[in-house]
Amino acid sequence: MASRWMWASQTIILLGAVFVLAGCEEQTNSAQETESAAVVSTPSVLASAGPVKTAEPQTPSMEQLVERYKGLELIDAHNHDASDSRYQSQLGLWKQTGLGRTVLFGDVSEPSAVGTDAVAWEAYLKYPDRVIPYFSGFDLHDPGCLQVIRGNLEKGYFGLGEIAVASTNSPVVSKVAWKANDPMDGYLPQIYDLIAEYNAPILIHLDPVGGEPLAKLEQALEEHPDTIFIFGHINAYNSPQETERLMAKHPNLYGDFFAGFTLYNPDGGGKAEPFLPVLKKYADRFMLSTDSGYGITEVRAIEAMYRVLDQLGDPVVQKNIAHDNLMKLLQAQPATQTQLKELRKQGAGGAGTEAAPQKLSKLEAGRLLAQAPKG
Structure with missing residues (x-):
């Protein structure tokens, strides 16, 4: 199932040389053998991604960027590949492109998400050092959702997401059965307090970024200061100025920056430069994501993350945004x-x-x- 939010754009077809990786290290368990097999069978996409068409001649290739930043163990903070168990075919890509971990879930705020939550959990059990399972399969208008949420957090899920806390513009998310009318709707206030007990974040989908939905989000942020909110694809259809205002006003707000939207979606502007000062100023609260390559391709979305990192320049900022900010949220959660x-x-x-x-x-x-x- 495709990542669920408002934007649609043509898939960018990557051109260039494709070669097949051969060989893999001998593994000692079936999960590792599965991953190794995926790596062997996955065509190399690093060289084929190539430089941005509008970039200067000296712009590094994706292969060079992966080599340059592989030590950061880049984390994808927002990935829907639990839908249709797509993660199994993407394991090789993740390893080949240097991803350390992936925040994995599937469908958004609808009954089918119960099944994709289970897929994310199964993936985590197989690859506990690569997969970070989130979940969204609960009806936030039903009081029973509080029991579901507590049970999943006790079990070992690390966060809620992606949760549709408001949507009117998206042709898909606006129609999901379990979406909220606004970020204070239904049992969301109780949910915010509950997840704060576990230090678990909530990754939210909100559109439009303005009006009553945004006002209610700011109310939630202010009334639940101990809850960590991660604004999904905060840069999409949003300005750097509004992003900065929100980050400055609300210390419990984190930003999930969908680099692929800004660089490669026709509506994204094609340049990360307007956002770079905001990313640097709040380098302790931003993270990068692919959103499973929505509107482009997943490899192109991974490439975009590396290009944004490269443009940031500062090694401390790069390390925080690529890896440390999300890891700190995970490490702050005590064993249940x-x-x-x-x-x-x-x-x-x-x-x-x-x-x-x-x-x-x-x-x-x-x-x-x-x-x-x-x-």
Whole structure:
């Protein structure tokens, strides 16, 4: 299922040389073998992506950018490839293009999201060091959603998203069954307080970026200061000035910057320069995403992330936006009681779960559980 938001544009066909990677390291478990097979069978896209057509002759190729920034372990903060289990065919691409981790979910605020949430969780169990599972399969107008949310966070999901907190312009998201009318609709206020208990963020879809929906979002930000809000594709159909105003006013607001929209969507302007001062000023609260290459292709969206990083220039800013900001949100989430109970049951956590459980993060607990023997 395509990423759900308002914009549609023609897919950019990448030209250039395509070569097939051969060989892979011997793996010791079936999950690693699956990933290695995906890498071998995935055509190389680095050289074929090439430079931006309008760029200067010295603009580095995508292959050069991946090599230059591979040490950052770039994180994709917004990816819908749990829909139709597409992530399985993308594992090779993610590895080849240097992605360290991917925030994975599927459908948005509708009943089918329950199934894609499960796919994201299965992917996480197979690849706990590569996949960060989020979920959106709950009806925010039903009080039972609070139990669903608590249960999923206890289980080990790291965040809510993508959640349609308002949509009137999108031909798709405006019609989903479980969308909110505004960011204070239904049980959203209670949801904000609940997820704050777990230090878990909520990745939101909001359109239009203005009027009553935006006013209600600002109300939510002010009334729930302990909740982390990540504004999905904050740069799409939004100005750098408005983006800066929101970031300056609300310290609990983070920005998911969809670089592919700005660089390669016809409506995006084609240049990142107007946004660069904002990204640098709030370098501790921005992250980059592909949105699964909506309107372009996923490889083109990954390329855009690297090009924005390259234009930022400052190594500290690059490291924060590429990796550290999101990792800090993950590392701030403590292991849940459900995780600790399961670790003790399986004997997977060692003394850490008994002697100092308060020091174990959800990230660490999840890795231990994923690696524990099954059966």
